[in-house]
Amino acid sequence: MAAAIGFLEVHLRIPEAHSLKEKRGVVKRIIERLKNKFNVSVSEIGEQDKWQSSVIGVVTIASSKKVVDATLEKVVVYIEDLYPGKVINYYKEIF
Structure with missing residues (x-):
């Protein structure tokens, strides 16, 4: 059985951040x-320069697609x- 790799991209809204420093903390x-x-x-992969989104x-990776x-x-x-x-x-x- 071949291993499976999964990728998830999550777009977040961070309305309480009023600076990049506050956003980075969240x-x-x-x-x-x-x-x-x-x-x-896990890593931040987009919207790094925006205060209220990320x-x-x-x-x-796991042994099956179902587990991933x-x-x-x-x-x-x-x-x-x-x-x-x-x-x-x-x-x-x-x-």
Whole structure:
């Protein structure tokens, strides 16, 4: 059985940020929590120069597409539960 790789792109709205420093603090907390809880690779991949929005990328690998899909869905639900109203949309792809 071949391993599966999953990529998740999450677009976030951060209305409480009034500077790049405030935004980076929020994004950093999200990234660290995702890394610790799900053992995934996470990075801010877009909107770095905008105060109230961000795009984060999440990558995971597992033994099957089913496991990868379940992990990425849990990541989205976790962000939505932790930060209600912040997820604008997301895109997921599994290879």
